[in-house]
Amino acid sequence: MNCSYIHTDKTNGTKTPCQHPVYGNETLCVFHSTETRTKTADFDKALGVLLNQSVASPTPLDLNFKGFVFSKADFRNFVFRGIADFRSAIFTDDVSFRSAKFLQQADFHKTEFRGRTEFFAVIFASNLRFLGANFRGSAIFNGCKFRGSTAFHGCKFTGFASWQGSKFDTPVVFQSNEFVADADFRQATFFNGVDFFQTLFRRRADFEGTRFHGEVQFFETHIAFLKKLNCPRANMNGAVLHTAQIWENERLIRYSFRNAFLISMNLAGKELEDCDFTGAVFKAVLTVGWKPDCKTRLNTKYIYTDYQSGEVESADGGKHRVYKPVLSSRVPAEGNFGEGEHANFTFADYLLDPIPLNIPLDVPPPLRSAVTNYLQLFTDFLKVTQGIPVELRTRAEGSKLRVEFLVQSEQDLAAIRKSFAEYQKNTGHNFEELKLNISFSKDVAAWEQELLLKRMENQFKYLREELTLIRSYLPNSTNDRLIFARVDEATHSPEVLLKQVAISAPEPYIYVSYAWGEDDTPEGQHREEIVNLLCETVKASGREIGRDKTHMRAGDSINRFAQEMSKSKRIIAVISQKSLRSENCMVLELFKAFRHCNYERVDFQEQIIALVMDDAKDILRNALTIGELAKFWISHHKARRNMLAEIDSERTKSPNEWAVLDAMGEMCPRLPDMVGAIKDIVMKRGFEEIRDDGFKEVLSLLPVPEKSI
Numbered sequence: 001m002n003c004s005y006i007h008t009d010k011t012n013g014t015k016t017p018c019q020h021p022v023y024g025n026e027t028l029c030v031f032h033s034t035e036t037r038t039k040t041a042d043f044d045k046a047l048g049v050l051l052n053q054s055v056a057s058p059t060p061l062d063l064n065f066k067g068f069v070f071s072k073a074d075f076r077n078f079v080f081r082g083i084a085d086f087r088s089a090i091f092t093d094d095v096s097f098r099s100a101k102f103l104q105q106a107d108f109h110k111t112e113f114r115g116r117t118e119f120f121a122v123i124f125a126s127n128l129r130f131l132g133a134n135f136r137g138s139a140i141f142n143g144c145k146f147r148g149s150t151a152f153h154g155c156k157f158t159g160f161a162s163w164q165g166s167k168f169d170t171p172v173v174f175q176s177n178e179f180v181a182d183a184d185f186r187q188a189t190f191f192n193g194v195d196f197f198q199t200l201f202r203r204r205a206d207f208e209g210t211r212f213h214g215e216v217q218f219f220e221t222h223i224a225f226l227k228k229l230n231c232p233r234a235n236m237n238g239a240v241l242h243t244a245q246i247w248e249n250e251r252l253i254r255y256s257f258r259n260a261f262l263i264s265m266n267l268a269g270k271e272l273e274d275c276d277f278t279g280a281v282f283k284a285v286l287t288v289g290w291k292p293d294c295k296t297r298l299n300t301k302y303i304y305t306d307y308q309s310g311e312v313e314s315a316d317g318g319k320h321r322v323y324k325p326v327l328s329s330r331v332p333a334e335g336n337f338g339e340g341e342h343a344n345f346t347f348a349d350y351l352l353d354p355i356p357l358n359i360p361l362d363v364p365p366p367l368r369s370a371v372t373n374y375l376q377l378f379t380d381f382l383k384v385t386q387g388i389p390v391e392l393r394t395r396a397e398g399s400k401l402r403v404e405f406l407v408q409s410e411q412d413l414a415a416i417r418k419s420f421a422e423y424q425k426n427t428g429h430n431f432e433e434l435k436l437n438i439s440f441s442k443d444v445a446a447w448e449q450e451l452l453l454k455r456m457e458n459q460f461k462y463l464r465e466e467l468t469l470i471r472s473y474l475p476n477s478t479n480d481r482l483i484f485a486r487v488d489e490a491t492h493s494p495e496v497l498l499k500q501v502a503i504s505a506p507e508p509y510i511y512v513s514y515a516w517g518e519d520d521t522p523e524g525q526h527r528e529e530i531v532n533l534l535c536e537t538v539k540a541s542g543r544e545i546g547r548d549k550t551h552m553r554a555g556d557s558i559n560r561f562a563q564e565m566s567k568s569k570r571i572i573a574v575i576s577q578k579s580l581r582s583e584n585c586m587v588l589e590l591f592k593a594f595r596h597c598n599y600e601r602v603d604f605q606e607q608i609i610a611l612v613m614d615d616a617k618d619i620l621r622n623a624l625t626i627g628e629l630a631k632f633w634i635s636h637h638k639a640r641r642n643m644l645a646e647i648d649s650e651r652t653k654s655p656n657e658w659a660v661l662d663a664m665g666e667m668c669p670r671l672p673d674m675v676g677a678i679k680d681i682v683m684k685r686g687f688e689e690i691r692d693d694g695f696k697e698v699l700s701l702l703p704v705p706e707k708s709i
């Protein structure tokens with residue numbers, strides 16, 4: 001009895017029944033049986049017979065594997081002399097065709113590959129069809145030669161797919177495929193063009209070193225990530241390039257992006273020659289420093305700046321995503337770039353990123369609208385004084401108002417800065433004074449000048465009225481006290497509202513603690529030099545470092561500096577004989593840091609980087625020597641306390657001194673632990689050696705530099 005399997009050709013409906021006898025108790029033959037767990041040995045034997053017949057035949061035999069259910073399959077080095085028909089076959093496990101040769105047509109229509117598929121270095125001498133094939137594992141076609149007409153159509157690649165170094169002699173169709181994982185076309189050569197129509201690359205598509213001869217079509221292709229696509233004349237009409245980076249290809253020549261969707265794409269710095277973006281959607285496209293040439297500007301008639309997308313069910317029940325431009329986002333709204341009223345306006349001009357001049361103003365929320373109105377007039381002011389077009393944007397930022405003036409060139413920035421100072425200075429002047437103060441540019445008509453002056457005066461009057469109004473309504477409660485004070489101040493001198501908020505430099509997060517002061521001894525000077533060198537090295541590594549001399553402004557107390565230091569991320573402690581006996585180093589800096597760590601040894605050791613000078617080594621030698629140091633501090637504390645008690649027995653007149661002494665008193669009993677913790681983290685190498693090494697060891701212990709914003 002024969003097998004009941006009947007193959008129906010999807011294209012012409014022809015039915016071909018299987019000619020092999022049934023296998024075991026089944027109605028199917030050994031080839032079509034799905035019992036892969038039990039049939040393997042028999043299957044391999046039967047397949048061997050088929051293949052041997054083909055090899056022995058004097059004329060090429062066609063091989064019919066239609067609907068075969070393979071276990072692990074091995075076709076390595078096999079020469080398919082006749083037609084190889086794998087339609088609807090199922091490879092339930094890995095299959096290798098490594099170095100095989102297909103001398104005639106090979107057909108993999110609806111073939112299912114459940115394991116890894118390897119077509120490494122295969123020669124396809126004739127036509128090849130992968131139609132609707134499903135690759136569940138990786139699909140490797142590296143180093144293949146595709147000599148006949150080749151099509152991968154409607155295939156799904158769930159695993160990594162690669163055609164690295166393969167050569168395609170005739171036009172290749174890569175239509176409507178879906179790549180779930182990365183696709184690799186590195187070093188492949190397409191001698192006669194390739195069409196990626198409606199192919200979906202969900203992850204990276206790598207085209208490094210790929211050579212394209214003839215036309216490359218990416219029509220309606222969805223590419224999430226594009227790497228090193230290097231080809232002149234790529235047709236990407238209608239392509240969806242999502243988060244696409246064209247890596248290491250700085251010059252795009254004759255790329256057509258008509259009606260393409262460029263979403264979060266990076267074109268920064270790219271040179272574009274004779275490209276065409278007509279009808280393309282530019283959404284979050286980075287264009288900083290790009291150079292679209294004259295032809296590209298002329299080619300591109302209009303663009304869109306927004307799109308909509310949604311899932312649509314297709315005829316076969318699958319879902320796919322469709323993209324449509326938002327019609328109202330068309331630029332220009334009417335007509336084309338470079339024509340008619342847009343004669344001097346191209347898409348590149350439209351997409352030019354304005355340069356913002358950013359000024360934070362101290363404007364309490366109730367005054368926001370009045371100040372914004374007043375600032376709006378500054379754009380008119382600029383036009384008539386400097387002839388510079390500028391756009392104003394304001395944003396609320398807590399109690400501040402962030403003002404951005406958007407201009408087209410860097411040169412304009414300086415002019416605006418200067419003008420803004422002038423505008424600010426003129427705030428509050430009356431009509432007559434303004435007339436004298438403002439230097440109008442020459443081509444501004446008299447009526448325009450008069451109009452602006454009048455407007456300035458009106459706006460100022462309005463601002464003043466607003467201030468008075470708000471002042472009278474604003475309750476003088478504790479909550480509003482700061483706002484009230486600000487409004488009150490502005491009522492008297494409104495120009496303060498246009499003054500830029502002073503922004504202080506960021507506080508350093510690394511401090512150096514060392515014994516400093518006037519010290520003419522050679523040791524003192526040596527120490528000073530070393531600290532200078534250390535600070536320079538840390539700064540050169542891009543980190544801020546706090547040091548008494550540079551970080552104390554006039555009027556700052558040592559106390560405050562020490563306070564900041566104790567809370568910092570790292571303290572580089574340069575321990576010397578002098579520092580171990582210095583009130584600043586020990587009490588205000590190290591002990592405060594120790595206290596800030598809740599006297600936790602591990603936390604403290606994390607915060608401190610200890611470098612020990614030669615003269616301090618003996619003091620840190622062991623518990624006894626550290627005990628001696630503690631005794632020094634006890635007697636020092638006693639002497640200082642007795643003296644201060646005589647001076648200020650009530651402890652009311654010199655609170656700062658008492659605070660230092662109290663801290664010292666707290667430190668004494670904890671000193672063995674504190675210095676002990678430091679002793680255990682001292683860098684093993686000598687100070688000189690650490691320095692000669694360029695403080696590499698110290699730098700390795702510092703947090704990475706915080707990027708300045």
Ligand SMILES: [Zn+2]
Binds near residue numbers: 018019029030
């Ligand atoms: Zn059969």
